[in-house]
Amino acid sequence: MLKVLFVASEAAPFIKSGGLGEVVGTLPKELRKQRVDARVMLPKYQDIPVRFTEKMIVQAELIVPVGWRQQYCGVNYLDYQGLPFYFIDNKQYFERPGLYGYDDDGERFAFFCRAILEVLPKLNFFPDILHCHDWHTGMVSVLLNAHYSHIPEYQKLRTIFTIHNLCYQGVFPKEILSDLLALDWRYFTMDGVEFYDNVNFMKGGLAFSNIISTVSETYAREIQQPFFGEKLDGLLRKRQADLEGIMNGIDYDVYNPEEDKNIIMTYNVKTLENKPKNKTELQKRLGFPVKDVPLVAIVSRLVDAKGMDLVGSVLGELLSMDDVQIVILGTGEERYQHWFQLAAWLHSDKISVNIFFDEKLAHWIYAGADLFLMPSLYEPCGIGQLIAMRYGTIPLVRETGGLKDTVQPYNQYTGEGNGFSFTNYNAHDMMYTLRMALAIYRENRVVWTKIMKNAMKSDYSWQQSAKRYRLLYNKLHLEIGDSK
Numbered sequence: 293m294l295k296v297l298f299v300a301s302e303a304a305p306f307i308k309s310g311g312l313g314e315v316v317g318t319l320p321k322e323l324r325k326q327r328v329d330a331r332v333m334l335p336k337y338q339d340i341p342v343r344f345t346e347k348m349i350v351q352a353e354l355i356v357p358v359g360w361r362q363q364y365c366g367v368n369y370l371d372y373q374g375l376p377f378y379f380i381d382n383k384q385y386f387e388r389p390g391l392y393g394y395d396d397d398g399e400r401f402a403f404f405c406r407a408i409l410e411v412l413p414k415l416n417f418f419p420d421i422l423h424c425h426d427w428h429t430g431m432v433s434v435l436l437n438a439h440y441s442h443i444p445e446y447q448k449l450r451t452i453f454t455i456h457n458l459c460y461q462g463v464f465p466k467e468i469l470s471d472l473l474a475l476d477w478r479y480f481t482m483d484g485v486e487f488y489d490n491v492n493f494m495k496g497g498l499a500f501s502n503i504i505s506t507v508s509e510t511y512a513r514e515i516q517q518p519f520f521g522e523k524l525d526g527l528l529r530k531r532q533a534d535l536e537g538i539m540n541g542i543d544y545d546v547y548n549p550e551e552d553k554n555i556i557m558t559y560n561v562k563t564l565e566n567k568p569k570n571k572t573e574l575q576k577r578l579g580f581p582v583k584d585v586p587l588v589a590i591v592s593r594l595v596d597a598k599g600m601d602l603v604g605s606v607l608g609e610l611l612s613m614d615d616v617q618i619v620i621l622g623t624g625e626e627r628y629q630h631w632f633q634l635a636a637w638l639h640s641d642k643i644s645v646n647i648f649f650d651e652k653l654a655h656w657i658y659a660g661a662d663l664f665l666m667p668s669l670y671e672p673c674g675i676g677q678l679i680a681m682r683y684g685t686i687p688l689v690r691e692t693g694g695l696k697d698t699v700q701p702y703n704q705y706t707g708e709g710n711g712f713s714f715t716n717y718n719a720h721d722m723m724y725t726l727r728m729a730l731a732i733y734r735e736n737r738v739v740w741t742k743i744m745k746n747a748m749k750s751d752y753s754w755q756q757s758a759k760r761y762r763l764l765y766n767k768l769h770l771e772i773g774d775s776k
Contacts, residue, residue: 294765296323297419298332299408301401301428302391303377306340309391310593311540311675312426312456315507318543319761321375322754326762331417335386335404336368336379344370348379352414356407358399359472365407367414378415380407398464401493402472405431409440418445421765424453427462430497431473434485437500438475450768453501455494457672458515458522459597462493487523498527503764504535507673508694512537520670538761539697540673541754542682547658549683554655559684561748564741567659567684574660578619578644585615586733588726589661589685591654591676594624594632594647599667599690604631605719606726611639616730618643619657621650658683663729667714667722671695677711681747686740687711688729690722698752702732702743710747 302308304317320330336345348368356365366381380386385400394400409432412418424432433451440446468491469475480486485496498504506512514520516529528535549567550560556573559566575582588610592598610616620632620643629647636645646653658664664680666689673694677687681698689695691713702709714725733740 293327293329294421294762295329295417295419296320296331296421296423296765297412297417298330298423298425299429299432300332300334300425301404303332303334305372306334306344306377307337307391311507311673314542314675315456315540316425318541318546319754319758321373321543322541322758323761324375326758328758328762328765329417331376331378331419333378333380333408333411335400336366336381337391338387338389339391340379344372351378352411354410354414356403356410357474358403358406359468359470359474363403365403365411367411376417378411380404380411382407397462398468398491398493399472401428401462402431402468405429405435406473408432409435409446413445420448420450421768422449422451423761424451424497424501426454426456427460427492427494427497429453430462430493430495431485432497433500433502434475434479434496435473438479450503451501452503452505452764452768453497455498455504455506455515455672458494458506458520458524461487461495461522461524463487463490464493466491483527495524495527498524498531502534502768504528504531505761505764506535506537507540508697509537509539510696511670511672511693514670514693536760536764538757538764539694539752540675540678541752541757542675542678544682544753547655547679547682549659552655552659554652555659556656559659561684561745564684564744570656570660571662574619574656575617577656578617579640580617580644581641585617586662586730587617587619587660588663588665589657589680590618590620590622590665591657592620592622592624592666594620594622594628596625597669597671598624599669599717599722600624600628602667602717602719602722603665604628606723607632607635607643609723610726611635611642613730615734616642619646619661620644621646621648621654621657623647623649658685661685662733663688663726665726666690666695667717668692668695669717674698678752681710681750681752684744684748686729686743686747688722688726689713690717691715698750700746702739704739707739707742708746709743710750711743 302313323330557569
C-alpha cells in the first residue's frame with residue numbers, strides 16, 4: 293500500500309485559519325478510503341484544544357539541527373477518526389498564541405521543515421511520498437536534496453508541493469540560508485531559493501519538489517501569468533509540465549443539510565420545502581422582517597482579494613431596493629468592517645453585519661440564504677461557493693480560479709447551470725448579474741428551484757479529487773494499489 297505523509301502548518305479539526313486547514317484535515321481521510329496509507333504531520337500549537345492534546349501519546353524525542361542550533365523535538369501521536377496525526381512539539385517555537393505573524397517565523401518553520409525529515413526514522417512509518425502544503429513546508433524538498441540525498445532510505449522519497457495561495461510565500465533575509473537552513477550558496481540562485489536577494493520558502497518548494505499541484509485547474513493556468521503569478525510566474529511556466537490543478541473538495545459529512553445539527557430544519561434536494569424554515573428563523577435571529585424577499589449572504593474575510601471593494605461600491609444601490617436583505621459574516625480590514633457596520637446602523641431592517649466568525653451561524657446562513665455572493669479578485673479554489681451549493685444556496689461569483697471551475701452560469705435556453713457569474717472585475721458587471729439573479733428569484737420560482745437543484749446535485753466531495761491525487765502519485769512511479 294502506498295504511504296503518503298501530508299506535512300502542513302494546520303489541519304482541521306485541531307487548528308485552522310482557512311482553506312489550507314480544511315484540505316489537510318479532510319483529503320487524507322478520503323485517500324485512506326481509497327487504499328492509501330495517508331497520515332498527517334503538523335506543529336503542536338498552544339491553541340490546539342486540550343480535548344485533543346490530553347489524548348496524544350509521545351512517540352519520540354530527538355534533537356533537530358537548525359543551522360548551528362540543536363533544538364529539542366518531540367513527536368506526539370494521535371489517531372483521530374481513523375486518521376493518524378503526528379504533532380511536532382517544541383515549546384520555544386509553538387507554545388504561543390496563533391499560528392503565524394511572528395518575527396521569527398523563518399526560524400520556526402525552518403525548524404519544522406528540518407524536523408519533518410529528521411523524525412521519519414522514528415515513526416515506524418517511512419513514507420513513499422511527502423505531500424507538502426504551502427510555504428511553511430517549502431524547504432522540505434530543498435533540505436531533502438541538500439542533507440539527505442546520500443542516505444539510502446531517503447533516496448526513494450519523493451515530494452509533491454501543493455500551492456494553496458501563491459500570495460503568501462515566506463520571504464526572509466538571505467542570512468537564514470546558512471544560519472537556519474545550513475545550505476550553501478549554490479542554492480541561492482535564480483533556479484533555487486533566491487528571490488530579490490532574499491530566501492523564498494515557497495520558491496524552494498516549487499523549484500525542488502518532484503511534482504507541483506494547486507487547488508484548481510484555472511488557478512494553475514492563471515499563476516503562470518504575471519498578474520496572478522506573484523513574481524514566480526516564470527518559474528511556474530518553466531515547470532508547467534510538472535504542474536497540475538486539482539480542485540479542492542469539502543467534507544460531505546460536515547456540510548450535509550440532511551443531517552446538519554447547526555441548522556433549524558434539515559432537508560435535501562427532494563425536501564426543499566424545508567429550506568425556507570431555516571430562512572424564517574435566520575431572519576428572526578438577524579432582526580429582519582420575516583417576509584419572502586431574496587436573502588443575499590457573504591461569509592468571507594473582508595479584504596480586497598475577496599472583492600469587498602466591489603460590494604462596497606454597490607451597497608448603497610443594493611440597499612435602495614425595497615425587497616432584498618443582506619447578511620455579512622466575517623472579519624477583515626477595518627475600513628470594510630466600518631463601512632458595512634455603518635450601513636447596518638442605517639438600514640438595520642435590510643443588512644446584518646457580524647464582525648466575528650461563528651461556525652454554527654455560518655452553517656445557518658448557508659442553509660437560510662437564497663444567494664451567496666463571492667466576487668473575488670482572485671480565488672485559488674474557494675470553499676464558500678462549494679458549501680453554498682451543497683445547501684442549495686445559489687452562488688454568484690466572479691469567473692476566476694476555482695470559482696470559474698465550479699460555478700456554471702445558468703443558461704436560460706438549456707436549463708443548465710448551478711449559479712451565476714460575471715467576468716470582469718467591475719462593480720457594474722457584478723450588479724448587472726445580481727439584478728438578473730434577483731429578477732429570476734422574484735419572477736420565476738420554477739427556474740430558481742431548478743438552479744437550486746442543479747447546485748445541490750453538483751458533486752464537490754473529495755472522492756474525485758483524491759483519485760486525481762493518486763494519479764499524481766502514480767506519476768512518481770510508485771505502487772498505488774487499486775486504481776479504481
